[in-house]
Amino acid sequence: MERSTGLSGASPATPATLADLQKHTHDHADTSMTFEYTEQLLTPENSRSETSSNNENASHEEKPTQRRRSTRVTRASLRGGLRPDDLVGAGKHNGSSLEDENDQSLPGHGEPSVAEKPKRSSSSSASHLRHSIAVMETTLWADEQSSLGNHPMTPETQASEKSSQEPPAEDVTTSVQRRSLRKRVEQVLAQDEKKAQEKVTTIVEAVKESSPKPTRRSSRLSLLEKASDLVDRATSVLGKRSRDQTEKGKDSGERRSGLRPRNVVAPSKEEQPVSAPTSDPLSKKRRLSESDLPAAVKAAGNTTQEVTAPAPPPVPRFKRKRWLAHGLYTGQEREDGPPSQSRSRNRRKSQNNKNEAPPQRRLLPMPMFAGERLLQRGRDFQLPFDVFSPLPPGQPKPDEWRKTNKNVFVGDAGSIWRANKHIDLSNCMCTEETGCDEDCQNRHMLYECDDGNCRLGPDCGNRSFEELKHRAKAGGKYNVGVEVIKTEDRGYGVRSNRTFEPNQVIVEYTGEIITQTECERRMRTVYKNNECYYLMYFDQNMIIDATRGSIARFVNHSCEPNCRMEKWTVAGKPRMALFAGDRGIMTGEELTYDYNFDPYSQKNVQQCRCGASNCRGILGPRPREKDRRAKEQDERQKLAALKKPVIKRKASTVLGKAPSGVTKNRKILMTKAVKAGVKKAVARARASVSKSTSARSKQAATKSASKTAKATTKPLASTKAPTTKRTSKPEPTKTKIKLPTVKATKAKARAAMPKKSTQTKTPKTPDAKSAKASVPTKTTSKLNRPSAATKAKILAAAKGTNSRKRPTSKKEESKGTSKTKSPGKVVKQIPKKPQRATKTTKTTSPRKSKK
Numbered sequence: 001m002e003r004s005t006g007l008s009g010a011s012p013a014t015p016a017t018l019a020d021l022q023k024h025t026h027d028h029a030d031t032s033m034t035f036e037y038t039e040q041l042l043t044p045e046n047s048r049s050e051t052s053s054n055n056e057n058a059s060h061e062e063k064p065t066q067r068r069r070s071t072r073v074t075r076a077s078l079r080g081g082l083r084p085d086d087l088v089g090a091g092k093h094n095g096s097s098l099e100d101e102n103d104q105s106l107p108g109h110g111e112p113s114v115a116e117k118p119k120r121s122s123s124s125s126a127s128h129l130r131h132s133i134a135v136m137e138t139t140l141w142a143d144e145q146s147s148l149g150n151h152p153m154t155p156e157t158q159a160s161e162k163s164s165q166e167p168p169a170e171d172v173t174t175s176v177q178r179r180s181l182r183k184r185v186e187q188v189l190a191q192d193e194k195k196a197q198e199k200v201t202t203i204v205e206a207v208k209e210s211s212p213k214p215t216r217r218s219s220r221l222s223l224l225e226k227a228s229d230l231v232d233r234a235t236s237v238l239g240k241r242s243r244d245q246t247e248k249g250k251d252s253g254e255r256r257s258g259l260r261p262r263n264v265v266a267p268s269k270e271e272q273p274v275s276a277p278t279s280d281p282l283s284k285k286r287r288l289s290e291s292d293l294p295a296a297v298k299a300a301g302n303t304t305q306e307v308t309a310p311a312p313p314p315v316p317r318f319k320r321k322r323w324l325a326h327g328l329y330t331g332q333e334r335e336d337g338p339p340s341q342s343r344s345r346n347r348r349k350s351q352n353n354k355n356e357a358p359p360q361r362r363l364l365p366m367p368m369f370a371g372e373r374l375l376q377r378g379r380d381f382q383l384p385f386d387v388f389s390p391l392p393p394g395q396p397k398p399d400e401w402r403k404t405n406k407n408v409f410v411g412d413a414g415s416i417w418r419a420n421k422h423i424d425l426s427n428c429m430c431t432e433e434t435g436c437d438e439d440c441q442n443r444h445m446l447y448e449c450d451d452g453n454c455r456l457g458p459d460c461g462n463r464s465f466e467e468l469k470h471r472a473k474a475g476g477k478y479n480v481g482v483e484v485i486k487t488e489d490r491g492y493g494v495r496s497n498r499t500f501e502p503n504q505v506i507v508e509y510t511g512e513i514i515t516q517t518e519c520e521r522r523m524r525t526v527y528k529n530n531e532c533y534y535l536m537y538f539d540q541n542m543i544i545d546a547t548r549g550s551i552a553r554f555v556n557h558s559c560e561p562n563c564r565m566e567k568w569t570v571a572g573k574p575r576m577a578l579f580a581g582d583r584g585i586m587t588g589e590e591l592t593y594d595y596n597f598d599p600y601s602q603k604n605v606q607q608c609r610c611g612a613s614n615c616r617g618i619l620g621p622r623p624r625e626k627d628r629r630a631k632e633q634d635e636r637q638k639l640a641a642l643k644k645p646v647i648k649r650k651a652s653t654v655l656g657k658a659p660s661g662v663t664k665n666r667k668i669l670m671t672k673a674v675k676a677g678v679k680k681a682v683a684r685a686r687a688s689v690s691k692s693t694s695a696r697s698k699q700a701a702t703k704s705a706s707k708t709a710k711a712t713t714k715p716l717a718s719t720k721a722p723t724t725k726r727t728s729k730p731e732p733t734k735t736k737i738k739l740p741t742v743k744a745t746k747a748k749a750r751a752a753m754p755k756k757s758t759q760t761k762t763p764k765t766p767d768a769k770s771a772k773a774s775v776p777t778k779t780t781s782k783l784n785r786p787s788a789a790t791k792a793k794i795l796a797a798a799k800g801t802n803s804r805k806r807p808t809s810k811k812e813e814s815k816g817t818s819k820t821k822s823p824g825k826v827v828k829q830i831p832k833k834p835q836r837a838t839k840t841t842k843t844t845s846p847r848k849s850k851k
């Protein structure tokens with residue numbers, strides 16, 4: 001019962017028993033220290049002393065002497081089975097170790113040197129070993145006892161009895177075994193101590209290096225504390241998870257991938273042993289068998305190794321930031337403007353900036369650049385076309401439309417076209433500097449550049465149809481750039497959903513290519529009742545019928561269009577496409593071009609509803625003649641505007657001679673007025689002649705008529721003389737010569753005609769008069785300025801030229817002036833003129849005189 005209690009546990013030993021122990025080992029052993037010691041170690045002595053103490057507690061006053069004896073015997077029994085020299089050796093060993101330990105642990109002993117500390121640790125490890133030995137001895141002793149039989153005596157009494165008796169033969173062998181075992185244990189112990197000391201010295205050196213000037217407090221710290229401090233430091237570097245890994249001894253490969261830190265580089269396999277636990281079975285064993293102190297020291301040794309050769313700090317492996325490629329504020333370049341809508345320009349730009357990052361699609365400028373842009377560009381930003389104006393909801397869509405984006409030859413068209421085709425090739429002469437710009441020869445001839453005829457490649461700016469191909473490839477209505485809309489009064493139409501630069505290609509016009517005969521047939525039959533026609537002249541008298549065709553078929557006509565349809569030669573083949581006009585196209589604009597429509601027949605003539613200010617009213621051909629005239633007039637006006645200052649200078653010189661207030665314009669008007677006056681006079685003369693000749697003979701009439709005609713020209717000519725001097729001479733001469741002759745010949749012809757003709761003319765005269773009168777009324781607006789007075793003056797001047805005429809003229813003038821108060825009256829005077837003329841002709845006409 002006692003034995004079982006003695007071996008059962010590590011109950012604290014009584015101070016009395018410890019004091020005895022201390023007496024054997026060291027005189028100035030500290031009770032506290034021994035108390036610690038007893039706490040730590042579970043030796044048979046403790047067990048026994050505990051037992052004894054228990055006994056003591058149980059029967060304190062009954063067996064005091066026996067207890068003392070037994071205590072002594074107990075000490076002897078401790079070494080009882082050993083030889084005296086073994087005992088001495090063991091006592092020495094134990095004593096020294098204990099002494100050292102006590103010396104160091106005593107507070108009054110002064111500070112222990114750093115070198116002494118390892119000793120203490122080694123002694124403690126030794127004590128551990130001793131403890132193991134004791135346990136083994138106890139088991140051996142227990143075996144012995146069992147071999148002897150169950151003895152009711154306590155081990156102490158048994159031992160004391162044994163010591164007094166001669167040992168039997170079996171006992172001798174067991175004691176030998178014990179001795180050999182003890183020896184071996186001692187050897188192992190010594191080796192371990194040595195090793196521990198070596199390790200500790202290395203640690204101490206490392207500590208010395210790390211803390212050259214130890215403070216008072218740190219010097220007081222035990223090695224264990226320092227070691228644990230180092231361990232802490234080392235493990236703190238590794239991080240919690242790594243620490244756990246280290247402690248658990250797990251391989252990093254066993255970790256869950258989800259828990260692996262993402263931005264830390266995974267340690268390489270070479271680095272793993274640093275943090276990985278020792279997989280050495282020996283060390284594992286020791287760790288289990290050794291006490292905390294050596295284990296800690298060992299750990300400290302390991303960690304010092306780690307500290308002395310620290311692993312390179314883990315390089316954080318950052319995940320590459322992925323910026324958004326699209327969005328309101330993507331891209332923050334300061335100088336860069338919005339991306340150009342022209343693919344060729346963008347391409348050129350990107351070619352130039354090959355090394356730069358690819359351009360990002362952004363919708364709005366960053367707010368911080370908004371002000372800057374506003375200053376530079378004059379407007380804050382431009383809404384993207386896909387945001388700007390979406391189609392109104394509920395827009396109907398053409399359901400009858402069969403779409404094709406390629407030209408398809410139908411019927412004989414293909415064979416005819418192939419038979420007649422002549423591939424035109426034109427080599428581009430542009431250089432890289434110019435880059436097929438507006439001056440490109442091919443562009444002027446509406447030839448598309450390609451790799452066969454142009455060497456500029458992507459730098460070429462004359463590849464519209466290739467651009468279209470790229471857009472179609474990219475797909476999406478915003479790349480195509482156009483969409484069908486429903487107009488109010490013109491059926492469907494097409495509008496842009498993005499911007500187009502001036503002259504930029506918008507969409508190709510494709511459809512079925514048919515011969516003219518086929519077209520006519522379709523018009524007669526299939527499209528007989530149609531309102532809309534999708535036919536267009538193509539090439540070689542072929543026609544594109546886009547009833548089945550591209551979206552371009554929906555583009556409406558306008559007399560003031562914003563686009564134009566052009567036929568280009570692409571790789572030797574003709575192709576039609578809609579191009580932006582000179583103003584370019586804004587988002588949401590309806591696209592239109594001038595059909596220059598040939599309605600085939602009047603039946604097909606349609607009313608135009610384009611709403612332009614210059615609308616022609618019908619969907620018909622462009623009025624070319626009108627256009628030409630308008631152009632000519634414009635040019636003349638421009639020229640006149642350019643020449644005006646020169647004329648002014650001349651006029652100023654002329655004005656000096658001319659009557660005051662008469663400008664150049666007026667002069668011109670005057671000449672016109674004179675012409676008109678001449679005509680009027682001629683007409684009146686004719687009328688008067690016709691009246692006068694009714695009574696006379698034909699010859700006389702014709703003579704008189706011719707004479708009057710000649711006579712009338714003369715004064716007019718004379719009247720024009722001053723004006724012609726100032727203006728141009730040929731005009732008056734023309735009037736002098738041509739008009740009369742023409743008129744005279746006509747008059748002659750009329751005179752030569754029978755009376756009927758004259759009679760027939762006579763009734764017409766009033767009409768003619770009225771007709772002529774209408775002319776003067778028109779011209780009177782111009783003649784108003786010269787008026788009757790000026791006319792009179794002119795006539796007077798004309799008379800003045802011939803001195804002989806003056807008296808008569810004065811008379812006539814007096815008569816005339818008395819009668820002429822209105823232009824109509826002037827007309828009445830005209831018949832008189834021939835009379836005067838006859839007089840003058842008589843004198844002036846050389847022919848007459850000759851005759």
Ligand SMILES: C[S@@+](CC[C@H](N)C(=O)[O-])C[C@H]1O[C@@H](n2cnc3c(N)ncnc32)[C@H](O)[C@@H]1O
Pocket residue numbers: 489490491492493531532533534553554555556557558606607608609610
């Ligand atoms: C090529 S289609 C244009 C698309 C057509 N609006 C549709 O709905 O299919 C030509 C036809 O459109 C109509 N159209 C085009 N422009 C017009 C205009 N300015 N005024 C009136 N009708 C027009 C005419 O009926 C014409 O025959």
